[in-house]
Amino acid sequence: MFIEPTRRREPPHLRTGWIEIICGSMFSGKTEELIRRLTRARIARLSVRIFKPALDTRYHEENIVSHSALTIHSKPVQTAAQILNLADGCDVVGIDEAQFFDQEIVEVCNTLANQGQRVIVAGLDMDFAGQPFGCMPQLMGIAEFITKVHAICVVCGDVASYSYRLVPSQERVLLGETDSYEARCRRCFHLGDAASSKEWAYEDAKNEDH
Ligand SMILES: Nc1ncnc2c1ncn2[C@@H]1O[C@H](COP(=O)(O)OP(=O)(O)O)[C@@H](O)[C@H]1O
Ligand SMILES: Cc1cn([C@H]2C[C@H](O)[C@@H](COP(=O)(O)O)O2)c(=O)[nH]c1=O
Ligand SMILES: [Zn+2]
Numbered sequence: 001m002f003i004e005p006t007r008r009r010e011p012p013h014l015r016t017g018w019i020e021i022i023c024g025s026m027f028s029g030k031t032e033e034l035i036r037r038l039t040r041a042r043i044a045r046l047s048v049r050i051f052k053p054a055l056d057t058r059y060h061e062e063n064i065v066s067h068s069a070l071t072i073h074s075k076p077v078q079t080a081a082q083i084l085n086l087a088d089g090c091d092v093v094g095i096d097e098a099q100f101f102d103q104e105i106v107e108v109c110n111t112l113a114n115q116g117q118r119v120i121v122a123g124l125d126m127d128f129a130g131q132p133f134g135c136m137p138q139l140m141g142i143a144e145f146i147t148k149v150h151a152i153c154v155v156c157g158d159v160a161s162y163s164y165r166l167v168p169s170q171e172r173v174l175l176g177e178t179d180s181y182e183a184r185c186r187r188c189f190h191l192g193d194a195a196s197s198k199e200w201a202y203e204d205a206k207n208e209d210h
Contacts (some may be wrong), residue, residue: 002147004037004118015116018144019109023125023136026163027151027183031066031096034122038072038094041118046091050074051083053100058175064096067177080105087112098123099133100173106138127172128165128181130189151183155195162189 002020020037022030041048052064054076059065064074074094077083080101087093093112098105098121112119125140125148127133140146153160160183167180174180188195 002033002037002145004040013116017113017116017118019113019119019121019139019142020145020147021136021140021143022120022122022147022149023140024149025126025151025161025183026124026177026181027067028149028160029066029151030122030124030149031064032068032070033147033149034094034096034120035064035066035070035072037120038092041092046118047089048092048094049087049090050094050096051077051086052096054078055100055173056097056175058177080108083108084111087117090117092118092120095119095121096123098139099125099127099136101135103135103138105135106142109139110142124163126162128163128174130162153185153188154182155184155188155191158185158187160185160188162186164189164192 005018022033024030038048038050050064050072052074056076060071062074062076063071065071074096075086077086081104083093083095095105109119109121121139123136123139124133125136151160162184164182164184165174165180166182167174167176184195
């Protein structure tokens with residue numbers, strides 16, 4: 001579990017900021033972990049501002065919502081540059097679904113951290129094709145702390161780090177949840193449609209015996 005570095009209450013011009021990345025596949029707990037860290041920052045009476053890309057309207061127009069229905073209020077923004085102005089003067093900046101921002105987000109996060117702010121960024125590290133997603137590799141390159149979280153493969157129950165797309169679109173950006181994506185391990189991701197959750201039938205039958 002990530003334990004945040006102790007932060008003394010220095011005057012703003014003496015503060016050191018930093019960048020934390022929370023990455024992984026869909027359903028791996030990125031949003032839950034982001035909400036956990038932001039909630040703890042609020043308990044520490046730090047001022048917190050939270051952002052997400054305006055295109056992410058999947059569960060709610062404004063709130064960030066996890067697959068397990070944890071929720072926290074956020075400000076949807078069209079561009080990364082807007083975050084710089086809106087986050088001015090706060091202690092902690094939270095950003096969800098960072099993979100949807102363009103490369104400008106890298107400079108924005110750097111500037112915030114250089115100003116002494118703590119920046120916590122959650123995003124998909126890989127797209128549906130198993131390729132690094134947009135700005136995420138660059139963000140990881142400049143971050144002080146990186147946490148990779150994992151889902152459970154819905155086919156075999158192993159640790160999952162891939163997001164398998166269930167619908168035929170080849171567009172990189174396609175909003176969705178369990179209707180369009182499954183968390184899968186490396187093996188089941190590459191097996192593609194040949195892998196199916198029927199493999200669970202054996203385990204389910206065994207569990208019913210007990
Ligand atoms: N295959 C799965 N593996 C793990 N958790 C899953 C899976 N499918 C649904 N969940 C649920 O999703 C929650 C994580 O949701 P969330 O934090 O929104 O993930 P992410 O932001 O990484 O997509 C888990 O706590 C669990 O309740
Ligand atoms: C893999 C992949 C995902 N997306 C979309 C699908 C969801 O709307 C979000 C990811 O949300 P989560 O909080 O990580 O579950 O991204 C996409 O547009 N393209 C992809 O390749
Ligand atoms: Zn698997």
